[in-house]
Amino acid sequence: MSNDVLAQLVSMSRHLGDPALDYVILGEGNTSARADADTFWVKASGTELRTIDRPGFVRVSFDRALAILEASDLTKGAASLTDGEVKKRLIEARVDSATGIGPAPDDGVRPSVETVLHAICLSLEGVNFVGHTHPTAINALTCSAAFETAVSGRLFPDEIVLCGPAPVVVPYTDPGIPLAHGVRDLIERYIGEYRERPEVILMQNHGLIALGRTAQQVENITAMAVKAARVLLGTYALGGPHFLTAEAVDRIHTRPDELYRRGVIGE
Numbered sequence: 001m002s003n004d005v006l007a008q009l010v011s012m013s014r015h016l017g018d019p020a021l022d023y024v025i026l027g028e029g030n031t032s033a034r035a036d037a038d039t040f041w042v043k044a045s046g047t048e049l050r051t052i053d054r055p056g057f058v059r060v061s062f063d064r065a066l067a068i069l070e071a072s073d074l075t076k077g078a079a080s081l082t083d084g085e086v087k088k089r090l091i092e093a094r095v096d097s098a099t100g101i102g103p104a105p106d107d108g109v110r111p112s113v114e115t116v117l118h119a120i121c122l123s124l125e126g127v128n129f130v131g132h133t134h135p136t137a138i139n140a141l142t143c144s145a146a147f148e149t150a151v152s153g154r155l156f157p158d159e160i161v162l163c164g165p166a167p168v169v170v171p172y173t174d175p176g177i178p179l180a181h182g183v184r185d186l187i188e189r190y191i192g193e194y195r196e197r198p199e200v201i202l203m204q205n206h207g208l209i210a211l212g213r214t215a216q217q218v219e220n221i222t223a224m225a226v227k228a229a230r231v232l233l234g235t236y237a238l239g240g241p242h243f244l245t246a247e248a249v250d251r252i253h254t255r256p257d258e259l260y261r262r263g264v265i266g267e
């Protein structure tokens with residue numbers, strides 16, 4: 001079962017790393033997938049999505065990855081962990097890739113610095129695959145002065161079908177554990193507001209996270225988010241975006257035939 005998941009994760013990662021799509025270059029981006037109830041696969045530090053294969057992923061315990069978050073939760077009186085402590089805990093969070101039991105011996109392969117962020121995303125209901133990329137079109141938005149205004153509305157129906165009624169918008173935060181805390185809090189706020197989990201997270205001056213039930217869904221959501229970003233950038237040549245009304249967004253998001261389409265497109 002987990003090997004099959006890993007095969008899908010490899011294929012999804014190579015797709016997201018395809019240079020023609022301009023989602024990432026070099027070692028940018030990271031991906032993950034739920035292996036079973038207790039563990040997940042995440043990209044190892046220092047690997048490239050474009051050429052990644054099975055050894056490019058490490059298997060990690062949810063409990064031990066999420067414990068890093070608790071141990072560094074400043075709002076609960078914890079002190080922030082040093083980079084060295086985080087690195088050590090990430091290595092200790094590894095499990096044996098075949099059995100899912102750990103801790104695994106340290107063979108020098110380290111989980112991505114964004115492992116805790118992936119653990120948070122994969123803990124959301126119906127999320128089995130996660131793709132984090134730095135698409136040029138997305139970062140033209142996230143790095144612009146008008147970022148928050150520009151992503152405050154939806155532009156066309158298929159954007160809503162694939163990417164949900166709104167993205168989670170994360171102000172610039174230091175990558176690693178501080179970013180994981182920020183994303184967790186903003187996802188909770190989003191769920192409180194929309195009564196469902198998000199499909200897309202946009203991180204200021206950083207990039208995109210696509211949350212999918214399947215690997216194909218992560219690819220589709222990423223493609224649509226990038227297309228929507230290109231359309232949005234184009235609107236600024238002709239007076240800026242004309243957003244759909246909240247009523248129109250709600251109508252598309254909840255109508256039965258769109259729910260059907262979402263099921264079809266998402267497979």
Ligand SMILES: [Zn+2]
Pocket residue numbers: 029132133134206207
């Ligand atoms: Zn990144």
